[in-house]
Amino acid sequence: MDIETFYDQNEARRESAEFEFGSEWTDAADNEYELSWVEATGELYLMVEPDAAINEDMFGDFLVADESVSELTVVVIARVSSLTALEDRLQGWEEAMLQDNSLAWLSERFPPENSSAQG
Numbered sequence: 001m002d003i004e005t006f007y008d009q010n011e012a013r014r015e016s017a018e019f020e021f022g023s024e025w026t027d028a029a030d031n032e033y034e035l036s037w038v039e040a041t042g043e044l045y046l047m048v049e050p051d052a053a054i055n056e057d058m059f060g061d062f063l064v065a066d067e068s069v070s071e072l073t074v075v076v077i078a079r080v081s082s083l084t085a086l087e088d089r090l091q092g093w094e095e096a097m098l099q100d101n102s103l104a105w106l107s108e109r110f111p112p113e114n115s116s117a118q119g
Contacts, residue, residue: 003047003072016040019083021090022097025106033103035093037086044078044086044110046103078110 007014016039023034025046033046080086089109096105 001074003074006045006074010041012040013038013043019086021093025097025102026100027103028101030100035097035106037080037083039083042079042081043076044080045074045076046106048073048075077106 001009018039019037021035021037023032025033025035027033031048033048035044035046037044080089093105096102099105
C-alpha cells in the first residue's frame, strides 16, 4: 500500500511517535528501503522509495526532486510491543543495514510466520 493509505487506515499511526532504524536497507536487487516503527500500533514497517532524481542548482547545491506519496510503498513486517523489545531484536542493525541484501538480516529476526508476535 502507499504511505498515505497506510496512515489513512489507522489515525493512531498519524498521531504516533515514529522511530527510524535506517534508510539504507537493501534487497537482493539492490532496491533501498527505510525501516520505521510506529509506537502507538507497534508496527515495524519497511518503506521502499523510488529512485529520486538529484539535480544541481546554479549555486552548486544538490536538490532531490519531490517524490509522489503514491510511489512510497509500505509493508508492515512485524508488530513489536515496545521500543525496548524492538531495540533488543535489532541489536547491530547499523552495521547489518550496510551489508548487501540486508533485508535477509531483518528476515532472520522477524520471520513471516512470527510477524504478528508481540516483541
